[in-house]
Amino acid sequence: MFEDLIRAWDGEEVAIHYDHPSGAWMFVCIHSTKRGPADGGTRMRVYDTPAEGLADAMRLSEGMTLKMAAADIPFGGAKAVIAVSKLPEGDERRRLLLSYADLAASFGGNFHTAPDMNTTSADMDVIAERHRYVFCRSIGRGGSGDPGPFTARGVFHGIRASAARVFGSADLAGTSVLVQGVGSVGARLADQLAEAGARVLVADIDAERARLLAQRIGAEVVPPETAIELECDIYAPCGMGATLNAQSIPRLRCRIVAGSANNQLAESEDADALGRAGILYAPDYVINAGGVIGSWGTESLGWDADTIEARLAGIGNSLTEIYERAEAERSSTNAAAERLARARLGAA
Ligand code: PHE
Numbered sequence: 001m002f003e004d005l006i007r008a009w010d011g012e013e014v015a016i017h018y019d020h021p022s023g024a025w026m027f028v029c030i031h032s033t034k035r036g037p038a039d040g041g042t043r044m045r046v047y048d049t050p051a052e053g054l055a056d057a058m059r060l061s062e063g064m065t066l067k068m069a070a071a072d073i074p075f076g077g078a079k080a081v082i083a084v085s086k087l088p089e090g091d092e093r094r095r096l097l098l099s100y101a102d103l104a105a106s107f108g109g110n111f112h113t114a115p116d117m118n119t120t121s122a123d124m125d126v127i128a129e130r131h132r133y134v135f136c137r138s139i140g141r142g143g144s145g146d147p148g149p150f151t152a153r154g155v156f157h158g159i160r161a162s163a164a165r166v167f168g169s170a171d172l173a174g175t176s177v178l179v180q181g182v183g184s185v186g187a188r189l190a191d192q193l194a195e196a197g198a199r200v201l202v203a204d205i206d207a208e209r210a211r212l213l214a215q216r217i218g219a220e221v222v223p224p225e226t227a228i229e230l231e232c233d234i235y236a237p238c239g240m241g242a243t244l245n246a247q248s249i250p251r252l253r254c255r256i257v258a259g260s261a262n263n264q265l266a267e268s269e270d271a272d273a274l275g276r277a278g279i280l281y282a283p284d285y286v287i288n289a290g291g292v293i294g295s296w297g298t299e300s301l302g303w304d305a306d307t308i309e310a311r312l313a314g315i316g317n318s319l320t321e322i323y324e325r326a327e328a329e330r331s332s333t334n335a336a337a338e339r340l341a342r343a344r345l346g347a348a
Helices: 002-008 050-070 090-105 121-127 148-167 188-196 209-215 270-276 290-301 305-329 333-347
Strands: 013-019 024-032 040-046 076-084 112-117 176-181 199-203 234-236
Touching: 002 050, 013 040, 013 050, 013 090, 024 040, 024 050, 024 090, 040 050, 050 076, 050 333, 076 090, 076 112, 090 112, 090 121, 112 121, 112 290, 148 188, 148 305, 176 188, 188 199, 188 209, 199 209, 270 333, 290 305, 305 333
Parallel strands: 040 076, 040 112, 176 199, 176 234
Antiparallel strands: 013 024, 024 076
């Protein structure tokens, strides 16, 4: 299985490590260093098979290459996956992270990492004990902290730009938005949407987490299994990838898909299916670039809060440009975004 995946992948390098004590598999996928050192989060997750973890890391790393190019940030794309049988805590978590840090450090300055699903700034502090190139360490340790708020802010701007395109106004008051997955990004996004006067629906596999958030911001909880079928103006996937696929797209009853999850489309053809269904799709790696913009801006460029806010608002402008191009080129929004990103990769 690993052989087939690696042979079919167009990235530069894969490192695989098996952690005997825990049975965890670690994958570091360096997709491209064309535009600079490869940068990508470290995801920790339970997968049915190790090969699924490798496949996830490979696809996610390509998304990072496109994200960096689309946001015009001088990094290439990578991703790491730690495929565990159960999310570790305490000493065992620390041991596993240090072992992973040795693998990450073997790439030297060619691989920079940051948090992703199920990893935090505190985890980055541990990895940084053995690997120099770590973004988003805790603020107390000199890092820029959790990138979630930056990502959520960028998605909020992207949703406003998408609403302007479809409904003629960026004002979200009275608009219904389904936020699927209310973790580090989704919860903050839901917060901002509620503040903007939207009618917010939240779904999460962790029912308690959804209930507490809904109570706090005045949102409605909907069951995660059927959330996607709900009638709403905007669907914001903010958790797992591949929620947009041949089975789910015909069931969607929204006008816009705009959320923070990476790899929202199961296949690139799904973008055409969304277009045919009259649903505007905000390409994931464009709308969710706020985390990389905020952490890189803060840590490498010393940007202040106003500069970052202006760059996050720029995500809305990029989407507007992509929507216009897609219309002019009669292509899907995803194809238009990819052409833009690939032009920058070719030019680099
Ligand atoms: N999870 C983040 C993403 O997918 C990873 C990241 C954050 C990478 C910040 C670099 C800097 O974009």
